[in-house]
Amino acid sequence: MESPAKRRHYQAWLLAARPRTLPLACASILLGSGLAASVDAFNGAVLLLALLTATALQILSNLANDYGDAASGADDQARIGPVRAVSSGLLTPQAMRTGMVVTAIVAALLGLSLLVTAFGNQWGQIVTFLLLGAASLWAAVTYTVGLGGTPYGYRGLGDISVFIFFGLLGVLGTYYLYTQQLSWLPLLPAAACGLLATAVLNVNNVRDIESDARNGKITLAVRLGRKNAINYHWALLGLALLLTVVYLVAFPAPWLSWSCLLVAKPLTDAARTLRHTRDGEILTGMLKKTAISTLLYSVLLSTMIRTVS
Numbered sequence: 001m002e003s004p005a006k007r008r009h010y011q012a013w014l015l016a017a018r019p020r021t022l023p024l025a026c027a028s029i030l031l032g033s034g035l036a037a038s039v040d041a042f043n044g045a046v047l048l049l050a051l052l053t054a055t056a057l058q059i060l061s062n063l064a065n066d067y068g069d070a071a072s073g074a075d076d077q078a079r080i081g082p083v084r085a086v087s088s089g090l091l092t093p094q095a096m097r098t099g100m101v102v103t104a105i106v107a108a109l110l111g112l113s114l115l116v117t118a119f120g121n122q123w124g125q126i127v128t129f130l131l132l133g134a135a136s137l138w139a140a141v142t143y144t145v146g147l148g149g150t151p152y153g154y155r156g157l158g159d160i161s162v163f164i165f166f167g168l169l170g171v172l173g174t175y176y177l178y179t180q181q182l183s184w185l186p187l188l189p190a191a192a193c194g195l196l197a198t199a200v201l202n203v204n205n206v207r208d209i210e211s212d213a214r215n216g217k218i219t220l221a222v223r224l225g226r227k228n229a230i231n232y233h234w235a236l237l238g239l240a241l242l243l244t245v246v247y248l249v250a251f252p253a254p255w256l257s258w259s260c261l262l263v264a265k266p267l268t269d270a271a272r273t274l275r276h277t278r279d280g281e282i283l284t285g286m287l288k289k290t291a292i293s294t295l296l297y298s299v300l301l302s303t304m305i306r307t308v309s
Helices: 004-017 019-037 044-072 093-119 123-142 158-179 187-207 209-214 220-224 226-250 255-276 280-304
Strands: none
Touching: 004 019, 004 044, 004 093, 019 044, 019 158, 019 187, 019 280, 044 093, 044 123, 044 158, 093 123, 093 158, 123 158, 158 187, 187 209, 187 220, 187 226, 187 255, 187 280, 209 220, 220 226, 226 255, 255 280
């Protein structure tokens, strides 16, 4: 039988991994896989390994974020949101660094297995994707952990990173793993997915705007100010939905494919709440609603599209 101390230790690592963020990490993988299936290119092993790799990278990012924010002092007592493992004393900085190294190794091994499964002995393709994987590892760690400089997440560059890795690279890279060819087909939904993932980050940053500014974490929301950050949020949502409509019209699909636009209601509800409250608990709920809506968007679009010749 597990001791209470060991159980608390496991719970601390579960807290640091932030399981609620993991489905969002899979949104671009599911969308890219659905788009590939629409052109009769699909491999169940590739899907599984891609989901596991994305999940490992997201956990690594979460651990690095927990460690980096504690080290920089961004997680103070007035912070809104879930308890952080290092700043609360549940895990030591050394333990978190070890956890980051182990998770990075696991992510690298999963990524290598994915590439061998997808490409076989095509080493040129494998090396290219290894470089992209290394960039993903670097981005996951340095978002809030500065390696010889200020973390890029503290310089207002997190939104660009999320758009690229959770949108363009996530969807287009996944699509290429199946098809091994570039196509205009997934570009619009990839951009839309990236914009919605960026909106998730923006809800988090608007919620934390006061504490981030106080502690020198200069997110894009801090740079813009609360009012403009909310306007920016509406722009992200509007452009994502517009790109989706253009895609559905340009690549005619059955009416069920339009069901992905049902997420417009919860997304706009969350956006309106941003404008009308500063309550941290309520905004955390809106963060979850935006993340779930983004995942639902990817699932609905990826499962409803028809084969496009």
